[in-house]
Amino acid sequence: MKRFIFVCLLARMFHARAADVDHLSLASAVLGRDMEFIVVRPAGYDSASRDGAKFPVLYLLHCAGCSHTDWINEYYCEGLEEELDSAGILAVAPREGSYYTWWLESPVLDESRMSSFLIQELKPYVDSAYATCADRGNTAAAGHSMGGFGAFHNAMYYPETFGAAVSIKGGLDLLNPNWPTDFGLSYVLGDTATHRENWEWATVVQNAHHYDTTNTRLLLFRGIDGDWFSEENLRLHGILDSLDIAHEYVELQEDHYNVSRSTTEKMIGFCDSVFTRCTPAESDRGWRFPGKDIGRRRRVFAVGAAQPVPGSDGMTLYTVWGREVRMAEAGQIARGVYVAVYDRHASRPACLPYVQ
Numbered sequence: 190m191k192r193f194i195f196v197c198l199l200a201r202m203f204h205a206r207a208a209d210v211d212h213l214s215l216a217s218a219v220l221g222r223d224m225e226f227i228v229v230r231p232a233g234y235d236s237a238s239r240d241g242a243k244f245p246v247l248y249l250l251h252c253a254g255c256s257h258t259d260w261i262n263e264y265y266c267e268g269l270e271e272e273l274d275s276a277g278i279l280a281v282a283p284r285e286g287s288y289y290t291w292w293l294e295s296p297v298l299d300e301s302r303m304s305s306f307l308i309q310e311l312k313p314y315v316d317s318a319y320a321t322c323a324d325r326g327n328t329a330a331a332g333h334s335m336g337g338f339g340a341f342h343n344a345m346y347y348p349e350t351f352g353a354a355v356s357i358k359g360g361l362d363l364l365n366p367n368w369p370t371d372f373g374l375s376y377v378l379g380d381t382a383t384h385r386e387n388w389e390w391a392t393v394v395q396n397a398h399h400y401d402t403t404n405t406r407l408l409l410f411r412g413i414d415g416d417w418f419s420e421e422n423l424r425l426h427g428i429l430d431s432l433d434i435a436h437e438y439v440e441l442q443e444d445h446y447n448v449s450r451s452t453t454e455k456m457i458g459f460c461d462s463v464f465t466r467c468t469p470a471e472s473d474r475g476w477r478f479p480g481k482d483i484g485r486r487r488r489v490f491a492v493g494a495a496q497p498v499p500g501s502d503g504m505t506l507y508t509v510w511g512r513e514v515r516m517a518e519a520g521q522i523a524r525g526v527y528v529a530v531y532d533r534h535a536s537r538p539a540c541l542p543y544v545q
Contacts, residue, residue: 262445410422
């Protein structure tokens with residue numbers, strides 16, 4: 190029987206489900222203080238985890254001047270809980286404390302070793318207390334503004350922990366002379382006159398070549414409506430392209446100060462498509478495409494629908510990284526790109542590169 194294969198873009202349908210939010214605190218030996226954080230559990234987490242299911246984890250890093258609970262505040266980030274429900278993803282949002290740590294391992298300030306806190310303390314705690322897929326293929330960091338820098342910086346230098354990173358209007362070039370202020374960076378990196386090497390080490394744009402060997406899934410959001418960091422985000426996009434480093438790039442016509450519903454959908458849809466998943470049920474049914482990507486291409490996020498082909502034997506839906514999505518879930522997945530394969534009797538799915 191002939192197989193009909195296409196790449197489809199699906200929109201999440203709305204549900205009357207709700208995620209659960211745990212408000213927690215962890216005594217950090219690395220930082221010498223208690224660290225607050227929230228864990229957002231998608232609907233169905235409790236029953237599924239009791240049955241042996243495990244969940245990928247998205248670490249959310251907030252911007253300067255914000256806090257961990259802003260991620261579940263509709264005025265700051267729209268629709269996060271619903272999108273996590275749709276994709277079946279666990280989210281963890283810590284509060285960094287001073288508003289200007291930049292989520293990095295400070296070389297001059299012991300009480301600002303944020304990378305060590307995230308990797309050595311917070312992640313092990315979450316993996317022990319919750320049903321998680323703990324490997325890098327199921328662990329992502331995402332952030333807005335300062336948090337966007339933190340996500341890309343930590344994924345760059347700690348790729349064994351973070352297999353994917355999302356930057357939303359991030360400050361990615363710490364040496365950009367056009368910034369209106371240094372946003373507290375002198376506090377955690379030292380002044381540029383005597384500690385310039387710290388700034389050169391920390392910045393993302395000048396070190397983007399490191400991604401060439403990390404196999405990190407990257408999603409870069411650039412604000413184009415007067416955003417402080419617009420030019421450097423465009424420059425990073427060009428550098429990644431010139432180095433042939435696969436990444437997703439999305440331009441946003443919105444102000445700098447919040448995360449819109451559309452951006453939230455794209456972020457969670459991206460994570461849903463790159464996470465490999467690790468539940469026994471998924472492993473039994475799923476099949477991963479050979480290699481690590483279906484060609485180097487920029488994913489296009491849009492609304493579409495999968496239409497059945499007359500005479501087909503049914504449809505099997507896969508994320509582009511190979512996770513099978515049962516058709517019963519088709520109305521529940523986040524917006525993103527998926528590969529649909531008709532004829533369930535095929536021993537393995539094939540797919541076509543999706544090119545913008």
